[in-house]
Amino acid sequence: MINNLYLIACIGKNNELGANNDLIWKFSNDMKFFKEKTINNTVIMGRKTYESIGGILPKRENIIITRNKETDIDNALMFNDYESVIKYINNNPNKIFYIIGGSSIYKYFLPFCKKLYLTEVNANYEANVYFPKFNKKDYKENILHDYYEDNTSYKIVEYIRK
Template sequence: MISFLFAASRNNVIGYQNKMPWHLPEDLKFFKEKTTGNTIIMGRKTLESMNGALPNRRNVVLTRNKDLSFKNIELIHDISTVERWNEENPGIEYFIIGGEEVFKQALAIADRMYITKIDEDFPGDTFAPTFDQMEWELTKKEKGLKNEKNPYDYYFLQYDRKNKLV
């Protein structure tokens, strides 16, 4: 299964100047729970925003640059590689975590989206993928904990693609 995993503001921002413009520890906890022990796929800029590979995960960077190399990072150069892995390994969930360009490339092959939707507008220069609501079904919605450390209203949403050919 190919899944998107990201947080987005009400105005669809996912980043600003290569950082998230909010801090939500509960969302980071959700991210860690979902991805630990799994494969995360990202673009180079997303990797750079994280300052290196995340522990206890297979870290994969999708890049056109064949001269790059990073410690503890696997490089791929075409989204079709992810599609092939998915076909060869049914039952494994591959998490695409950003950024904007990788989401655009992978939207047609995604099966599921985990979106933390923050009910707040933020300045941004990187945006979540837009998708046709008719092709997706909202299958889970859970309100996130709001407190002094998580100061925004936000929701954990899960969308599954309708009529996915198996």
């Protein structure tokens, strides 16, 4: 486990993450929470999540993972494999890193993460990407917020690896 590595995601009842390379839900309180957590820290994302956001996230160090060594994005750090990202995190113990998706990136990094911030939406959706299953028993669970927006309830839960 890496103490300065966290993960943040918004998921449906069946772990739905996204559809058509876009988010499923865009709740203002959730977006605000995401911004508060990640601002002034480092965000780590897959190339498709970067495309889906449509640019780098301001006021944050952006790490983008791609297999294509030619891809170069202004004001972002490019990595071509997971191991070199882990090395970079370990070399920067004073920074906080947030894994921000998508599915394969979450799956690989989840076991290394000290904290997970999951926005759990009380709804289902026709998705094509899913968040990985994980064992909640390995974590201490704190419900941080309960919200109701767009006729949908959701809660923001912090999971801290025991």
